[in-house]
Amino acid sequence: MRTYLLLGIAMACHTAPVIAGEKPPKSYTIEQLMDSDVIGGLSWSPDDTKLIFTSNRTGIANIYEMPSRGGTATPLTNSVKETVNAIGYFPNDERILFSSDQGGNELAHIYVRELDGTARDVTPGAKHVARFVEWAQDGKSFFVQTNERDPRFFDLYEIQADGYAKAILFENDKAYQVRAVSPDRRYVGLSRIVDNATKHCYVYDRTEAKLIQLTAEGKRVACEPQTFADTRADRGAQLFYTTDDGGEFAFLARQDLATGDRVTVFKPEWDVEGANLSRDGQTLIVSVNEDARSRPHLFDAATFEPRRFTDPMPGASVGLLLANHAKRALVSASNGATPGEILLLDLASGKHTPLLNARAPGVAPGDLVAGEVVRFKSYDGVTVPGILYMPKGAKKGDGLPAVIHVHGGPGDESRIGYRPLQQYLANHGYVVFEINNRGSNGSGRTFYHLDDRRHGDADLDDVVAAKTMLAETGVVDPAKVVIQGQSYGGYMTLAGLAFRPDTFAAGVDIYGVSNWPRLLANTPSWWEDLRRLLFTEVGDPEKDAEYLRKISPVFHAENIKRPLLVLQGANDPRVLPVESEDIVARVKANGIPVDYVVFPDEGHGFRKKANQIVAYRTILEFLDKHVKGAPARPAPEKTAKVSPLGDFPIGQ
Numbered sequence: 001m002r003t004y005l006l007l008g009i010a011m012a013c014h015t016a017p018v019i020a021g022e023k024p025p026k027s028y029t030i031e032q033l034m035d036s037d038v039i040g041g042l043s044w045s046p047d048d049t050k051l052i053f054t055s056n057r058t059g060i061a062n063i064y065e066m067p068s069r070g071g072t073a074t075p076l077t078n079s080v081k082e083t084v085n086a087i088g089y090f091p092n093d094e095r096i097l098f099s100s101d102q103g104g105n106e107l108a109h110i111y112v113r114e115l116d117g118t119a120r121d122v123t124p125g126a127k128h129v130a131r132f133v134e135w136a137q138d139g140k141s142f143f144v145q146t147n148e149r150d151p152r153f154f155d156l157y158e159i160q161a162d163g164y165a166k167a168i169l170f171e172n173d174k175a176y177q178v179r180a181v182s183p184d185r186r187y188v189g190l191s192r193i194v195d196n197a198t199k200h201c202y203v204y205d206r207t208e209a210k211l212i213q214l215t216a217e218g219k220r221v222a223c224e225p226q227t228f229a230d231t232r233a234d235r236g237a238q239l240f241y242t243t244d245d246g247g248e249f250a251f252l253a254r255q256d257l258a259t260g261d262r263v264t265v266f267k268p269e270w271d272v273e274g275a276n277l278s279r280d281g282q283t284l285i286v287s288v289n290e291d292a293r294s295r296p297h298l299f300d301a302a303t304f305e306p307r308r309f310t311d312p313m314p315g316a317s318v319g320l321l322l323a324n325h326a327k328r329a330l331v332s333a334s335n336g337a338t339p340g341e342i343l344l345l346d347l348a349s350g351k352h353t354p355l356l357n358a359r360a361p362g363v364a365p366g367d368l369v370a371g372e373v374v375r376f377k378s379y380d381g382v383t384v385p386g387i388l389y390m391p392k393g394a395k396k397g398d399g400l401p402a403v404i405h406v407h408g409g410p411g412d413e414s415r416i417g418y419r420p421l422q423q424y425l426a427n428h429g430y431v432v433f434e435i436n437n438r439g440s441n442g443s444g445r446t447f448y449h450l451d452d453r454r455h456g457d458a459d460l461d462d463v464v465a466a467k468t469m470l471a472e473t474g475v476v477d478p479a480k481v482v483i484q485g486q487s488y489g490g491y492m493t494l495a496g497l498a499f500r501p502d503t504f505a506a507g508v509d510i511y512g513v514s515n516w517p518r519l520l521a522n523t524p525s526w527w528e529d530l531r532r533l534l535f536t537e538v539g540d541p542e543k544d545a546e547y548l549r550k551i552s553p554v555f556h557a558e559n560i561k562r563p564l565l566v567l568q569g570a571n572d573p574r575v576l577p578v579e580s581e582d583i584v585a586r587v588k589a590n591g592i593p594v595d596y597v598v599f600p601d602e603g604h605g606f607r608k609k610a611n612q613i614v615a616y617r618t619i620l621e622f623l624d625k626h627v628k629g630a631p632a633r634p635a636p637e638k639t640a641k642v643s644p645l646g647d648f649p650i651g652q
Contacts, residue, residue: 041086104603230281
C-alpha cells in the first residue's frame with residue numbers, strides 16, 4: 001500500500017472504518033448544514049465590556065453586539081439585501097465602522113454607525129472603492145484609501161473621528177498598496193508589485209516628501225509592510241514587515257528608518273502571514289501559515305521574547321484578537337469539521353470558555369469530517385499537498401465518487417476550515433480533496449513559481465496525479481472523479497475537461513475564466529496593482545495573445561465531452577458573465593449536458609445563504625445524476641492529453 005504524508009507524518013492513508021456498534025453518520029440537507037454561522041469582524045468596545053461581530057445567521061451578513069463575558073447578541077444592523085461587514089468600534093466611544101457594497105460589485109464604501117443607530121457614508125461618491133487601512137494610534141482619526149481621484153490608483157486619506165473631515169495624506173501615482181501609517185503620521189508603509197515574484201517595500205516620508213525603498217532593486221523578493229512600532233516605547237520610527245529575502249518562506253523583520261538597521265523578529269519554517277500590535281503597544285501578535293492552518297504567536301513587542309499562549313485546539317486553524325487592555329483574548333478555531341468557534345481566553349490562567357457557538361442546530365459534529373493535510377508525489381516527483389475529506393465509514397472496495405476541488409488565485413491556497421459544500425459532499429458519499437497544486441501559496445517560493453506561464457498544463461497534471469492518488473487508496477472509483485473549482489479553479493475545471501478530455505467524469509465550474517485574452521484585457525480599474533502580477537504570471541494580452549488563446553478553454557471547447565455545471569454571479573466585475581455564457585454555448589453545441597445557473601444579486605463569490613444553498617444543492621444533484629448514479633465507464637488505456645502549450649514561445 002502506498003503511504004502518504006498526513007499532517008507531516010508518514011502514515012498509511014486511512015479510510016475511517018465504522019467501528020462495530022457505531023451508528024453510521026446521519027445524512028443532512030444543505031439547509032441543515034448551512035444553518036451554521038459564519039462569524040467575523042470581531043472587535044472589543046473601548047472598555048472591553050462589549051463585543052461586536054459580523055454574522056450571517058439571518059442569511060445576510062449583519063453586525064451584532066453582546067457582552068464580552070457572554071450573553072445575548074443583539075442585532076445592530078438589519079440589512080436584508082446587502083452584506084454588512086464590521087470593521088470595529090471607535091477607540092474612544094461605541095460608534096462603529098463598517099463596509100458594504102452593492103450586490104457584490106466590489107465598490108465598497110466605509111460607513112459609520114452612529115450612537116443613535118443611524119448610518120453615515122464617510123467615503124461618499126460613485127464608481128469608487130474605499131478600503132480601511134487602520135486607526136491612528138491616538139484614536140483621533142482613521143485612515144482609508146480610495147480610488148476616487150483616479151480609478152487606477154488608491155490614495156491615502158485621513159478621516160477625523162470628530163466630524164469626519166477628510167484630508168489626503170499620500171497621492172498614489174504608481175499603484176502602490178498602502179499598508180500602514182506611523183503613529184506621528186510622518187511615514188506611510190507601502191508595497192508595490194513588480195511582477196509575480198517581486199514585491200518591493202517602501203516608506204514614504206511625508207515631511208521630506210521622499211520615497212525610501214527598503215528592498216534592493218532587481219532582487220526577486222516579496223516584501224509586505226505590517227505595522228509601525230509603537231512610539232510610546234520611546235524609540236524612533238521602526239517598521240515591521242514580512243519578507244522572503246534569502247529563503248523559501250516569509251519571515252518577520254523590523255527596520256529602523258533612521259539607521260537602516262534590520263533585525264529578524266521571527267523566522268519559522270512556514271510563512272509569516274501577518275503581524276500587528278496590541279492596543280497598548282506591548283504585545284506583538286504574529287500569525288503564521290503552518291501547513292494550511294493559521295496559528296498565532298505572541299511576543300514582547302520590545303524584546304521579542306515569546307509570551308505564553310494556551311492553544312485551545314491543536315491542529316486547528318486559529319485566529320486571535322487581544323482585548324484593548326490585553327488581559328483577555330478572543331480565539332476563533334476550526335479543524336474543518338465545525339465552524340469557527342469563538343472562545344474567551346484568559347491569558348494569565350490559560351482558561352478558555354465558549355462564547356459564541358457557530359454550529360448548526362441538530363448537526364452532530366461527529367457526523368462531519370475534519371480535514372487532513374495529505375501530500376503525494378505528482379507526475380514529475382514534486383510533492384503536492386492538499387486537504388482530504390474522507391466520508392465517515394468509507395472503506396476499501398467502496399468505489400466512491402470523488403471531487404478534486406481547485407482553489408482560486410492562481411496563487412491562493414486551500415486552508416483548514418469549515419466549508420459547508422465540502423462537508424455536504426462528504427456527508428453524501430463523495431471523497432473530497434482540496435488540492436494545493438503547484439503554484440499555490442504556503443509551500444515555499446520555489447513551489448509557488450512552478451506553474452508560471454504553464455497554466456492549464458503543469459498545474460493541471462497535478463490534479464490528474466491526484467486522481468491516481470485517490471484511486472490508490474482503494475476507496476475511490478477512478479472512473480468517477482470530478483474536477484471542481486471557483487475563479488481560477490473554475491478555469492482549471494474547464495481546462496481539465498478541454499485539455500485532458502478523458503480524465504474526469506464531469507466538471508463543476510464556479511465563475512471560472514474561459515477566455516484569458518478577454519479577462520486580462522478587461523480587468524477592473526482598481527486591479528491596476530495586480531495587472532503586473534497577472535501579466536507576468538499568466539501572460540500579457542498584447543504580447544502573448546496567441547499563447548493565451550492556446551490556454552483558453554473557450555477556444556478548445558470542441559474537446560469537451562463530459563457533463564459540465566457552470567455557476568455565475570451576474571454582477572461579477574472580475575470574471576464577467578460572458579466568460580460563462582460563451583463556454584456554456586460552445587459545450588452545448590457539442591451535444592454535451594450543460595447546466596447553467598446565474599445569481600442576479602451576486603458578484604465574484606456567493607455571499608448570501610439563500611444563493612449558497614441553491615448553488616450547493618445544484619452541485620450535488622448534478623453530480624448524483626451524472627457521476628454517482630451513472631454507469632461506470634471503462635478507463636481509457638492511456639489518458640488523452642491535449643496540451644495547450646506545445647512548444648509555443650512565450651513573450652518576455
